[in-house]
Amino acid sequence: MAEEETKTTEAAPIVEAGKTSKWLTSNGFEHExxxxxASGVEIIKVDAELLIPFATxxxxxxxxxxxCQGAYDAGPGQELVSFYHLTKLSDNADRPDEVxxxxxxxxxxxxxxxVYxxxxxxxxxxxxxxxxxxxIYEGHPSLKRILMPEDWQGFPLRKDYVSQDFYELQDAH
Incomplete structure (x- = not known):
């Protein structure tokens, strides 16, 4: 019984809002x-449909x-994540703000x-x-493959990607 009580009384850790998060909230931008x-830079979760207003x-x-902009796979069956590392460059800062x-x-x-x-x-x-x-980055001026051949099937860095048995290289000789 005491073990069950311990499980129900444990709460999720409280995440304190950082400087940029507080600024966004004070200007009406709801977010998480x-x-x-690991570098001490604040991370903010943004809904896809709100990315452009937040970025602007x-x-x-x-x-x-x-x-930097990049992506990662949270795991098979889980979400994909698109991330953006932003920096506030100015002449009078010892260390620029980052988010x-x-x-x-x-x-x-x-x-x-x-966000192009x-x-x-x-x-x-x-x-x-x-x-x-x-x-899919909607509104990108030239969204096409950059590393893989145009006829490549699938997305190689997804954790549920199944590698093809054989892929013939064109003009490899």
Missing amino acids: PMGLD ALYAYGFNYMQ RLKVFLPRNNPKVPS WIWKAADWQERESFDMFGI
Whole structure:
């Protein structure tokens, strides 16, 4: 009986909102703070349909540099994640502010708006995420494979990807 009581009284850890998260909340942008990454940078969960308003607001707030965009697979049957590492570059900062955005997407229809029109650095990075994970970046000017041949079947970095038995290389001699 005491063991059951312990299980029911344990609560999920409370995640304290960081500086950027507080700014977003004060400006009417509802979101879920996810804590800090290993480098101490705050992570914010954003819904796919709200990514462009969030990204635009963060750009206006000074996050003028997209350090990295990428994706990962949370596991077979789980969500795909598109992430964005943003930096606020300025002349008078010892260490620039940083924030990480994460957008969780369903495996069967992973679509998210492209941030290419805000940060041009997203161009090839979104193409790579498309190529390796099958995430559709809506509004991207040239969303096509960048690493795999155009006729490649599937998305090689998904954890449920089954490798082809044989793939013939064209013009390999």
